[in-house]
Amino acid sequence: MKLFYTLALVLICTSSIAQTTILKGKILDASDSFSLPGATLRLEETNRHTVSDATGTFEFLGVPIGTYTLTVNYMGYQMYSQKITNNGQQENLQILLEPLSHSLQEINIIGDIAKGQAKALNQQKNNSNITNIISSDQVGRFPDQNIGDALKRVPGITMQNDQGEARNIIIRGLSPELNSVTINGDRIPSAEGDNRNVQMDLIPADMISTIEVNKTLTPDMDADAIGGSVNLITRAVPNKQRISATLSGGYAPIRGKGLYNGALVYGNRFLENKLGVVLSGTLQAQNFGSDNIEATWKDFDGRIGMSEMDIRKYDVQRIRRSVSLASDYEFNSRNRIEVNAIYNWRDDRENRYRARYTGIKWDEDTQSYTGNIRRETKGGIDNNRNDNTRLERQTVMNFALRGEHLLTSTLDFDWAANYSKASEDRPNERYMQFQQSGVRLDQDLSDMSRPLIRDPYQDYSQFALRDLSENHNYTSEDEFGFKANFRFPLSVIRDQKGRLRVGTRLRAKSKSRDNIFFDYEPVSPLGAMGSMPLEHWSGDNYAPGSQYTPGSFVDKRYLGGLDFSNPSLFTQKVNPEEFLAVNYRAKELIFANYLRWDQNITDRTSMIVGARMEWTKIDYTGNYVENEEDLIGSVNNKNDYLNILPSVTFKHLITQDFILRAAYTTSLARPNYYALAPYVNSIPDDTEITAGNPNLKATYAHNFDFMAENYFQNVGLVSGGIFYKRLNNFIYKYSDLNYNREKFAADFPNVTNPIPVDDAGQWSLVQSRNGDNVDVYGFEVAFQRQLDFLPGRFLKGFGVYANYTFIHSKAKGITNDDGQERTGLGLPRTAPHMFNGSLSWENNRFSARLSSNFTAAYLDEIGESDFNDAYYDKQFFLDANASYKITPKLRIFGEANNLTNQPLRYYQGSTERMMQLEYYRARYTLGLKFDL
Numbered sequence: 018m019k020l021f022y023t024l025a026l027v028l029i030c031t032s033s034i035a036q037t038t039i040l041k042g043k044i045l046d047a048s049d050s051f052s053l054p055g056a057t058l059r060l061e062e063t064n065r066h067t068v069s070d071a072t073g074t075f076e077f078l079g080v081p082i083g084t085y086t087l088t089v090n091y092m093g094y095q096m097y098s099q100k101i102t103n104n105g106q107q108e109n110l111q112i113l114l115e116p117l118s119h120s121l122q123e124i125n126i127i128g129d130i131a132k133g134q135a136k137a138l139n140q141q142k143n144n145s146n147i148t149n150i151i152s153s154d155q156v157g158r159f160p161d162q163n164i165g166d167a168l169k170r171v172p173g174i175t176m177q178n179d180q181g182e183a184r185n186i187i188i189r190g191l192s193p194e195l196n197s198v199t200i201n202g203d204r205i206p207s208a209e210g211d212n213r214n215v216q217m218d219l220i221p222a223d224m225i226s227t228i229e230v231n232k233t234l235t236p237d238m239d240a241d242a243i244g245g246s247v248n249l250i251t252r253a254v255p256n257k258q259r260i261s262a263t264l265s266g267g268y269a270p271i272r273g274k275g276l277y278n279g280a281l282v283y284g285n286r287f288l289e290n291k292l293g294v295v296l297s298g299t300l301q302a303q304n305f306g307s308d309n310i311e312a313t314w315k316d317f318d319g320r321i322g323m324s325e326m327d328i329r330k331y332d333v334q335r336i337r338r339s340v341s342l343a344s345d346y347e348f349n350s351r352n353r354i355e356v357n358a359i360y361n362w363r364d365d366r367e368n369r370y371r372a373r374y375t376g377i378k379w380d381e382d383t384q385s386y387t388g389n390i391r392r393e394t395k396g397g398i399d400n401n402r403n404d405n406t407r408l409e410r411q412t413v414m415n416f417a418l419r420g421e422h423l424l425t426s427t428l429d430f431d432w433a434a435n436y437s438k439a440s441e442d443r444p445n446e447r448y449m450q451f452q453q454s455g456v457r458l459d460q461d462l463s464d465m466s467r468p469l470i471r472d473p474y475q476d477y478s479q480f481a482l483r484d485l486s487e488n489h490n491y492t493s494e495d496e497f498g499f500k501a502n503f504r505f506p507l508s509v510i511r512d513q514k515g516r517l518r519v520g521t522r523l524r525a526k527s528k529s530r531d532n533i534f535f536d537y538e539p540v541s542p543l544g545a546m547g548s549m550p551l552e553h554w555s556g557d558n559y560a561p562g563s564q565y566t567p568g569s570f571v572d573k574r575y576l577g578g579l580d581f582s583n584p585s586l587f588t589q590k591v592n593p594e595e596f597l598a599v600n601y602r603a604k605e606l607i608f609a610n611y612l613r614w615d616q617n618i619t620d621r622t623s624m625i626v627g628a629r630m631e632w633t634k635i636d637y638t639g640n641y642v643e644n645e646e647d648l649i650g651s652v653n654n655k656n657d658y659l660n661i662l663p664s665v666t667f668k669h670l671i672t673q674d675f676i677l678r679a680a681y682t683t684s685l686a687r688p689n690y691y692a693l694a695p696y697v698n699s700i701p702d703d704t705e706i707t708a709g710n711p712n713l714k715a716t717y718a719h720n721f722d723f724m725a726e727n728y729f730q731n732v733g734l735v736s737g738g739i740f741y742k743r744l745n746n747f748i749y750k751y752s753d754l755n756y757n758r759e760k761f762a763a764d765f766p767n768v769t770n771p772i773p774v775d776d777a778g779q780w781s782l783v784q785s786r787n788g789d790n791v792d793v794y795g796f797e798v799a800f801q802r803q804l805d806f807l808p809g810r811f812l813k814g815f816g817v818y819a820n821y822t823f824i825h826s827k828a829k830g831i832t833n834d835d836g837q838e839r840t841g842l843g844l845p846r847t848a849p850h851m852f853n854g855s856l857s858w859e860n861n862r863f864s865a866r867l868s869s870n871f872t873a874a875y876l877d878e879i880g881e882s883d884f885n886d887a888y889y890d891k892q893f894f895l896d897a898n899a900s901y902k903i904t905p906k907l908r909i910f911g912e913a914n915n916l917t918n919q920p921l922r923y924y925q926g927s928t929e930r931m932m933q934l935e936y937y938r939a940r941y942t943l944g945l946k947f948d949l
Contacts, residue, residue: 037426040077040103041350042110043256044069044089050256053091053114054227055139055150060101061086064512064620068143071227072253079427079506090673092142093117093135093732108350117731134801135732140227145615145625146235146666147678147724147738149173151228163337164225164249165217166914169894170855171230172797172820173245175848175872177889178921180307180333180365181937182218189232189740190793190824190847190875191244195686195716198247200415201357204239205249206439206494208411210530210599211691219411220361221299223263223280224339226252232740233666233680233722236611236627237502237520240662243684243718243744251359254293254345255284258949265910265944267303271560271937272332274304278944294344301337306330308560309935312468314925316884317379321930322386322460326374326470328567330554334366334406351423360414366406369395370554372567374458374470386460390472391452392480392546396573398445398487405577407446413439429504438495447487449576451480451546465929467562475568477547485537487581488595494528513617518627522609528690529602534595537579537587550575560918560936594645598698598707603690604636625666632659633687639696639709652695654711660685678724678738688713688748692785697765704780706756708765714746714787733802742793747844749831751786752881789830791844797822816857818868824849831879839879846889848875865899874928883926890922906949912942 044056052073059066060077062085069075080103089097094114101107116132137150144150149171165183169176176183177193185193198205198215205215227250234242260283267276277300284295308330315324341359348354370393377388397403417435424430461469500522508515543549549571556566581587613627634657641649664682671677694709724738753760757780764784799820805813826843850873857866871893878887895917900910916939923932 037079037081038103038105039108039351039423039426040080040087040101040110041108041423042075042112044073044075044091044112044114045256046094047113047115052253052256053094053139054136055091055141055143056114057090057139057143059088059090061088064514064617066514071140071250076423076429078423078429087112089114091135092139092728092730093132137227138728138732138734140229141734142676142726142728145623145668146231147233147680147722149230149232151230152226163218163222164220164228167222167228168217168230168247169870170818170853170868171228172799172853173232173795173822173824173851174230175851176217177846178892179218180331180335181305181915181940184216184218185214186217186247187846187848188230188244188247189742189795189822190826190844190849191742192844192846194689195242196244196247197239197242198249199239200249200359200437201251201417202248202433203415203417203435203437203498204496204524205413205415206437206496206526206528208413208439208441208492208494210441210490210492210532212689213687215413216411219337219363219413220249221280221301221337221339223299224251224297224341224359224361225249233720234664234682234684235625235666236613236629236662236664237518239522239524240609240629240631240660240684241686243686243716243720243742251341251357252282252284252295252297252343254286254295254343256286258285259283259295260949261947263944263946265942267912267940267942269303269305269938269940271308272304272306276304276940276942277302278942291347292344293346294342296340296342298340299338301335303335303337304333305335305937305940306332307935307937309933310467310561310565310931311933312925312931314884314930314932320379322377322379322462323374323468323470324377326377326468328372328565330370330559330567332368334364336364336366338362353421355417355419355421357417357419358415360412362410362412365409365411366397366404367395367409368406368573369393370552370567370570371395372472374472377458383457386458387455388458389452389454390456390458390480391450391483392568392570393448393450393484394571394573394576396447396449396576398447399574399577400445403445403577405573408442408444410442411440413437427505430502432501433499435498436495437498438493440493441491443488443490445487445489447576447579448484449571450482450484451477451571452483453480466924466931467934468931469564472567477549477551477569478545480546482539482543482546485539485579485587486535486592487537488532488534490530490532492528492530494526496524496526498525499523507614508616510616510618513619515614515616518611518613518615520611520613522607522611524605524607524609526605526607527603530600530691532596532600534592535581536590536592537581538590540584540586540588546571560920560938561934592646593642593648597640597642597646597648598696599691600640601691601694601696601709602638603694605687606634608632621670623668626664628661628663630659630661631685633657633715635693637694637709637711639694640698641696642698643701645698645700652697654693654695656711658715660715660717674728674730676726676728678722678726680720680722682720682722684718684720686716686718688715688785692748706761706780706782708782708784710785713748713785716747717745719743719745729802731803731805733800735800735802737796737798739796740794744791744793744844745789746787747791747828748785749788749828749845749879751782751784753782753784754881756780756782787830788828791826791828793824793826793844793847795822795824810860814858814860816859817855818857819854820852822851824851839883842879843876845876845878848872848889862902863899866897868896868898870894870896874924877923880926886926887932888924888926888928890924890928892919892921893917894919900946906947908946908948910944910946914940914942 044053056069087101136152141150173189177185193214229248231246263280265278280299286293311327313325339361345355373391415437419433459471502520507517551569553569609631611629662683666680669677695711721741726736801818804815826847852871855868874891877889898912921935925932
């Protein structure tokens with residue numbers, strides 16, 4: 018490695034001998050002074066070209082003194098050409114581009130919708146790798162509240178929902194843990210306790226300037242993104258004063274309550290434009306809920322029936338808040354620093370009322386089902402924070418300091434340091450459950466997609482107290498990162514542009530989950546459920562159907578008001594089985610170096626070749642628990658491994674607007690935190706073991722991509738591409754129902770006090786394991802364009818946005834509980850078909866869009882057999898929005914989400930066997946936006 022950096026230093030010194038200077042400046046929209054990223058700039062007398070960055074800034078390094086013709090090409094804007102004399106002082110150029118609509122008054126080519134598309138498509142066109150870009154202007158033209166809802170418009174992306182909002186991202190059929198999410202290039206930690214997933218519904222859409230989806234990686238990018246890497250770019254400092262405010266209100270019919278949203282942006286430059294500052298803030302307060310039924314299916318010796326069923330009602334208040342600061346200071350044209358900070362926090366206050374029919378068995382003598390009925394209220398303590406609800410506060414923050422320096426006319430250096438933290442806090446969460454045992458439960462399975470248990474038992478005096486508890490769950494993950502990059506000209510082909518980049522990267526991560534759970538026993542009996550204050554729920558207007566009538570539940574205010582701290586009223590007992598096995602500590606250190614060489618082979622063909630080295634060191638500690646409650650001791654595991662990740666990317670311009678791209682890249686995905694934690698949880702009474710697997714290997718992928726794109730100068734795109742991925746050592750949930758002492762000794766050599774696993778193989782084990790490999794391949798096509806070729810002013814106002822993705826996968830190395838390989842399985846969470854479409858219309862004052870999103874059903878989780886496999890069912894969403902400019906600075910807008918009342922649905926094994934069916938109904942919003 019020392020030799021590598023020595024060679025780089027020699028090349029730097031050699032390349033800086035010539036008498037060269039720098040051309041530097043910024044590309045702006047002439048009508049509003051907004052920066053224009055992704056512009057193509059050329060010095061026509063040479064073969065030099067460059068692209069403006071996210072702030073519209075461009076630079077030519079190592080330009081000999083002389084006079085040149087500078088041209089700028091930007092889709093949707095007039096071509097720019099000007100003579101530039103490079104005398105060593107041209108480092109603050111300001112280039113203003115005129116929209117096409119200014120030259121063609123009879124046609125509104127570059128309206129508000131098209132203007133947002135232009136910014137995105139210009140960046141996408143000029144990126145060296147395969148990407149999809151969404152600008153803030155585009156996000157604002159879709160009715161999306163959070164980043165997840167905006168991302169589902171991108172080709173090849175589908176989202177898994179939670180409470181009606183997009184939360185977990187799936188890119189090209191690969192599950193969330195196989196993708197990465199960053200803010201301004203810095204990895205976002207996860208607020209969830211067991212995985213690496215980033216909650217996309219945590220960040221409001223209006224806090225982000227640009228969303229960049231990288232579907233192929235270059236060596237300077239973090240390698241842990243097999244499906245893709247989503248980079249969220251926050252607002253940059255404006256070029257002049259900007260004040261923007263948004264205020265809206267809405268209605269959620271699911272609970273008949275209101276939705277309230279507000280956002281404010283202020284930005285300006287000071288100290289003779291050296292200092293720039295932009296402050297952003299948003300607040301979203303929404304009151305809604307969901308109606309949900311769930312079932313678990315079992316084969317009762319040839320009779321298919323439900324072994325458990327839930328009827329649930331959720332009442333939710335979701336408050337999303339976000340503040341951000343972006344600041345830069347330009348010491349001079351060659352040195353600048355940036356400070357960026359963003360803090361997001363979301364409070365979910367939830368009450369859940371659940372009727373559960375459980376322990377269901379088939380009685381051959383009576384030819385009927387029998388089981389237990391439980392009625393549970395979920396809430397929280399009565400204080401200002403919880404307000405009788407279960408409070409879940411998730412936060413994510415990122416603080417970053419960056420510097421950009423032109424050390425010489427041919428040497429560019431940048432660096433960055435950042436600290437990120439995510440957490441989830443659930444304090445004073447309470448449950449109160451009553452049960453009636455041994456009752457007859459007749460099942461109506463005439464429609465297994467909406468199964469029903471007929472419950473005639475509404476005598477609440479027969480329900481006895483079963484559980485009364487309070488818990489406090491806390492998860493946190495933080496990461497410190499540092500990176501440094503050098504860039505300088507290096508070409509081996511005469512008169513062709515070439516650049517060499519070298520860099521280093523450090524990421525230090527830590528994660529912990531600290532849960533505690535208490536059971537409470539009343540000193541004096543509370544009595545039967547019938548003696549409690551109750552809330553009645555008839556089931557009228559219940560979204561899955563009014564035939565579901567669960568009855569009454571204990572009032573959330575009664576539960577919240579119980580004084581558990583008073584020993585004369587309640588005795589407290591720690592319940593270890595609820596938290597001992599799930600608590601863990603994790604530390605990871607990731608150190609990377611890379612080499613990236615960009616070389617133009619001809620005027621139309623360019624190449625990127627390089628490699629990345631990532632060394633990972635882990636230190637995990639979990640608990641060894643017997644019978645779910647006895648802590649035998651802790652188990653520690655340390656490990657380290659090295660990955661070498663080569664890649665090569667080609668880009669060929671058939672014309673300036675018709676582009677071919679091809680890439681071979683490698684990438685990896687580290688196992689989920691809790692899957693790696695070396696915990697062991699044994700339950701001798703049930704002869705069961707659940708365990709982590711510290712020997713899991715990171716999944717390593719070989720990726721092949723080919724893409725053809727044709728861009729339209731009046732803002733549009735038609736593209737098509739194919740891709741193939743070979744994933745080695747993919748991870749799946751393994752079940753072994755014939756576990757014995759010999760297997761245990763081999764799997765857990767660090768456990769010094771082995772549990773009494775018998776030799777007869779009567780135990781069961783659930784654990785994450787590595788499969789052999791999986792092949793994923795597919796294709797995607799996309800089309801978007803303003804239909805300005807149609808006759809008449811009205812028809813010219815229409816625009817179309819559509820994309821379709823097909824994915825197929827085939828997995829090897831997945832075994833069942835008998836150790837036999839299961840065939841015909843694909844990679845879990847790989848949706849075979851995805852479609853996005855929208856039709857828009859706009860003129861100078863009015864714009865409207867109707868948007869749709871479809872995802873086909875796919876395997877979500879592999880069970881012990883095909884009967885137990887869980888599937889995520891197909892979804893189709895229809896959304897609409899419109900806006901009208903009252904004045905050039907004031908806009909009124911309306912939005913409607915989920916007009917199809919699309920439920921979240923899972924099924925078990927076969928599509929008719931419903932596992933979960935949850936409805937959210939539509940949402941409606943009306944608001945004003947002011948932009949100065």
